[in-house]
Amino acid sequence: MSRFGLFWIEGFGFAVALEQIKKILQNSKTYKLPHLPGAVSAVLIEAGQLVPLLDLSQLVGTGTQLGQVAQGYQVLVESEYGTVALPADLTGKIVTEQKGELSVIVGEEEDFGTIGKLIYRNEEYNILDINILAIEMTQGFWQSQPGTGGARRHQ
């Protein structure tokens, strides 16, 4: 039985497979470092380790730095390449797949970084492809394209 953590950040709903969620921090202090990729808004320290905080506005295409939300959760997620943090509002829930309606999306560019959607109580959550996001957003491959309604893969 698959379970998901469901979160919101500035109107963008996202879902992460529960087995990938390592920890959820609240109002963790973040720090800037030189030459962080545009899709990494800051880093935070967890258990003596640096963790990149991804800027999910690159997915939404809002043009605002969602990662800069001062009050909220930082969801630490384990990818194949290391831990990343995702910013989230102070709401969150864990649900089983059966409680919602799951759809899988393949190959649509505007949904790059997501592997599907979960509809739960009439609200849509983008199921994030953490491995893709971790590697692409930290290696500087992402570039927001204003007016296109979302991020585009840029290499």
Add this chain to the structure above:
Amino acid sequence: MTVLGNRKLIFRLGEIRFLLDLADVVEVVDQIADALDPSRSDIGQGIISALQFRHTWIPVVDPTLKLDIFSTVKLKEKIAVILRGTEGNWALLVDQVDELSGAENFQPCVIPFLLKVSAMGFYSQIRLLHNEPMIVFEPERYYGSTAVLV
């Protein structure tokens, strides 16, 4: 007895904190406004000005340019950390000098794989002080014979 070389100078560029071996530091000079000559610059070498220090002119390097760090501190309000280099003294401009701290107070912090690309060419080590990351400043990356190679 505290050995001088085991202490670190903590300074700030923009919002980011760095640490430097105190053994590399000759002197810290504030009030540099009247000792600067910006006409003596060599931008290709990262030198933005010359500074009169102990009756001689020494190169002044502003690391925020290479590190692409936004700083609100004007040139004449910056602090010069005079460093001993292979080609003589040179001045490192910083926004603020925070404190001295013993090397034993810092914990090592591995730069994770996901951040290695952004660090490449600019720094190679980070230390934690009270759980806050500080970049180990490597002077040779900014001035001296190897500076133009990185």
